[in-house]
Amino acid sequence: MREVDAIVLGAGAAGLMTALTAGQRGRRVAVLDHADEAGRKILISGGGRCNFTNLDCAATRFLSGNPHFAKSALARFGPADILAMIERHKIAWHEKTLGQLFCDGSARAVVAMLLAECAAGGVTIGLSHRITDxxxxxxxxxxxxxxVYRAPALVLATGGLSIPKMGASGLSHAIARQFGLCVTDT
Known part of the structure; x- marks a missing residue:
């Protein structure tokens, strides 16, 4: 049994950002994903060039049961912060219409950046892990x-149901319901 401070289910953009942030703040983090590689949806986003942020990102453009959530999240880490990380990793980028920022090269550079940031925080990445309970x-x-992994914190970051061919499932929804959390029907 592996004891950590937090378990993150999902090695996509949200899961890796959560893990690298916690890891770099001194937490022991394990990221678990059923896929055999991290960031599979990142790799197809933007036609393989990864639309990694939008300069015009604002809290007013998000729908949420908690209208203050996006304000809080963007105040802590906004487009300028992701752009600074992209530039620190020397990933060439360009702006398209409406403030959309894309990699000049492959989206693999963004996945590599996120994995490098996780490594800097000592995060354990467990790929090809099928969750059984x-x-x-x-x-x-x-x-x-x-x-088996044990932790006082569990983060559900498995993504939505949008691309079943990539392995998208209702796992996070089922786990959330199991613990009595409100789940919005899709």
């Missing part, structure tokens, strides 16, 4: 076909 006693216990 999630439970809660004094800690969350995530059982996979490759081992």
């Amino acid at each position: 999630v439970s809660l006693s004094d800690r969350f216990v995530v059982t996979t076909d490759r081992g």
Whole structure:
């Protein structure tokens, strides 16, 4: 059994950003994903060039049951912050219409950047891990076909149901419901 401070389910953009942030703040983090590579949706976004942010991103452009959520999130990490990270990793980029920012080269550079930032925070990345059970006693216990992980915090970042061919499933929705969290029907 592996003991960590946080388990993140999903090695996409949200999961990796969550993990690298926690890892770089001194937390022991394990990211688990069923896919055999991280960032699969990143790799197809923007036609393989990764539309990594939008200069005109604003809280008013998000729909949420909590209208202040986007304000809070963007105040902590906005387009300028992701652009600074992109530039720190020397990823060439360009602006398209309406403030959309894309890599000049492959989206693989963004995935590599996120993985490098995770490594800098000591984050463990577990790919090809099939989740078989999630439970809660004094800690969350995530059982996979490759081992068991325990942590006081669990982050569901498995993405939506939009691209079933890539393995999108209702796993996060099922886990959220299991713990009594409100889930908006899609």
